[in-house]
Amino acid sequence: MEISLEKPIQQEVSVTNTGDLSEIQRVLTELLYVPDDKLKLVVVLELLDYFKEKFSQKDYKINFFYTKQNGNITGFVVSQIDKEYRSYGMKCPTFGWLTSKDFLSCKLLMGECEDFVRKHKFRKIRGPINFPKISGGIGYQTEGFEAPMLNGVAFNEPSSKVLEYLQELGYKKDAKYSCVEVVESNWNKGNNLDDDIVLKFLHPHEIRELRSQILTLAQNSFYSVLADAPGGQSRFEEMMDSYDLVFGNRFVIKDNFDPRSISSIPEFIEAWESCDLNKIVPCCPLAYDRTNGELVGIIMALPNLFQLWSKEPLTHLNVDTVIINKEYAGRGIFSSLQNVGQITSRLHGFEYVEGTTIYANNDRAISTIFPHSTPLRTHYVVQKRILRK
Structure with a gap:
């Protein structure tokens, strides 16, 4: 019996920009983390409805990027300029729903987001801002994963290293947000x-x-x-x-x-x-x-x-x-x-x-x-x- 000593060929990570809803659904179904498994399909469908609406608006600036390596999806992100979102009173491009299995995928995805910002002549990007807020939310969660899933509150995988990757890429923490259980009903x-x-x-x-x-x-x-x-x-x-x-x-x-x-x-x-x-x-x-x-x-x-x-x-x-x-x-x-x-x-x-x-x-x-x-x-x-x- 012959034993091959050749290492499998490792393909480069590729980035795709797509507006194809069936393609996006495949990416979300495979990689999107939802704390409650039985709600994943609902969240995916809510996102697809949102993307369908935004993609149909010719003047709305939004991109969906995802990465692949060896045929496997390794990450995705949404970059957009929402007409109503404001940061310190100013319009600002955002990224959201960022998911990445490794640093390289994150680097490539954020590189696309940054080029998106340059293309539209802005000088700053913030995130994660996960639109629509009714099924997404603001920020990357670092504490409180045992709390119940609540619509309008952002969620991400507890073991994810995305925040570390972003900081390594030069992103700085700018805003901290807290969620609290109101335990006193009478003030x-x-x-x-x-x-x-x-x-x-x-x-x-x-x-x-x-x-x-x-x-x-x-x-x-x-x-x-x-x-x-x-x-x-x-x-x-x-x-x-x-x-x-x-x-x-x-x-x-x-x-x-x-x-x-x-x-x-x-x-x-x-x-x-x-x-x-x-x-x-x-x-x-x-x-x-x-x-x-x-x-x-x-x-x-x-x-x-x-x-x-x-x-x-x-x-x-x-x-x-x-x-x-x-x-x-x-x-x-x-x-x-x-x-x-x-x-x-x-x-x-x-x-x-x-x-x-x-x-x-x-x-x-x-x-x-x-x-x-x-x-x-x-x-x-x-x-x-x-x-x-």
Whole structure:
């Protein structure tokens, strides 16, 4: 018997840029990590729907790159310039969903992303920003892998070395984000609200009608200082779609329900008595100035669609967005919205509340939220200045 001493030929790693959805599906099916295996197909299909929409927009700048070696897929990444994403108030290219089995694949993928940035005459790239946020999220996770899968919160394989690869390629950690479990449902500061503030709950279509007011409030409140703001009209529509899926006609509150049986706070009772509790979004309380009717605050928490897609009872909430008019800050509006929102959401069966993607440099948010919470997850966003070749 003859024994061959020849080593198998190691092929070079190749990079492909594709807009073919069947090809992308094959790559995602083989390599995308999803913490819950039974949700992988759902996430893949959500991504394919997103890519189909973006690829059909001729003026939308997006590329899907993947690498192969010896016939095996070794990595993939999405690079794009989203019209609504802002970093410190400025447009900025991003990369997302980066997955790589080895350093060389990561280097080649990020090289393509950097050329994408140069082509469109930008000088910086940030990521991972995994669009759409409803199934993706912001940052590379480094802690909290035991926490439940929550839509809108980024995930990656715990053993992945992608962050190390990125740092070796010159990417610097720029923004740190925390997710916390809100373990105290009642915050003392939220039980004494100014007389000129009124709280409300609305039906999904009523919230949708407030789109321009909510987006304006958000833009004036914090978009100019956030390191990563993936919000805007498309993000608002994502959130409203999740509300439409879950709320508006739940029939969980009995007709003889007495609000005074769960709270003695007049503003909370007023909010509950002014609406049909079975037809509102319980996790989206709003605050108005009673004198002029202006919207001055809102919490938009999201039901965990991963539970819905797994056909499990809906019990998890992601406190995704909190917006308070700057002129009304420090008056306990956030705490009041939190309190009334938690009570109302519990009536609808939600027992687990997680505050997500809290920016480390947002001192006001941290000082308000952290005393009532337990830290869970940590994510980092990295960035790199791109030099001309």
